[in-house]
Amino acid sequence: MESTQVVQVLRDRGYRVTPQRVEVINIVLEKLAKREHPTFNDILNEVKQKMPSISASTVYSILRLLEDSGLVTSFEHNGRTYYDSVSPHINVVCVNSDKVIDIVDENVVNLLRERGVQPLAITVKALCAGQ
Numbered sequence: 001m002e003s004t005q006v007v008q009v010l011r012d013r014g015y016r017v018t019p020q021r022v023e024v025i026n027i028v029l030e031k032l033a034k035r036e037h038p039t040f041n042d043i044l045n046e047v048k049q050k051m052p053s054i055s056a057s058t059v060y061s062i063l064r065l066l067e068d069s070g071l072v073t074s075f076e077h078n079g080r081t082y083y084d085s086v087s088p089h090i091n092v093v094c095v096n097s098d099k100v101i102d103i104v105d106e107n108v109v110n111l112l113r114e115r116g117v118q119p120l121a122i123t124v125k126a127l128c129a130g131q
Helices: 003-012 019-033 040-050 056-068 106-114
Strands: 073-077 080-084 090-094 099-103 122-126
Touching: 003 019, 019 040, 019 056, 019 080, 040 056, 040 080, 056 073, 073 090, 073 122
Parallel strands: 090 122
Antiparallel strands: 073 080, 090 099
């Protein structure tokens, strides 16, 4: 999804589109396009480089709005919240390195769908070789 599409979804739902919201949206979408899994602190640090006066609570509220609107999803690991795209895939969290690897497996997704489950993301904690 592109920034203009996210902005339009928010407008269609009656939300104001502020410069702060646009900046957070751009950062999140840029990181997700690179298949990264940014944490709240990753996003906050990057947005503060461009908007030094933005508060942590503002960034948190924007991320919550994006998640509540179904535009991103999140998962927790070791006390950190990671943000992710809503396309169905498997997040493998390497517990020995805190690295997150995306795996797209239509067989797993289809198996869940056959059982009435519409997955957004599946999180698996694992020991990863070479990490």
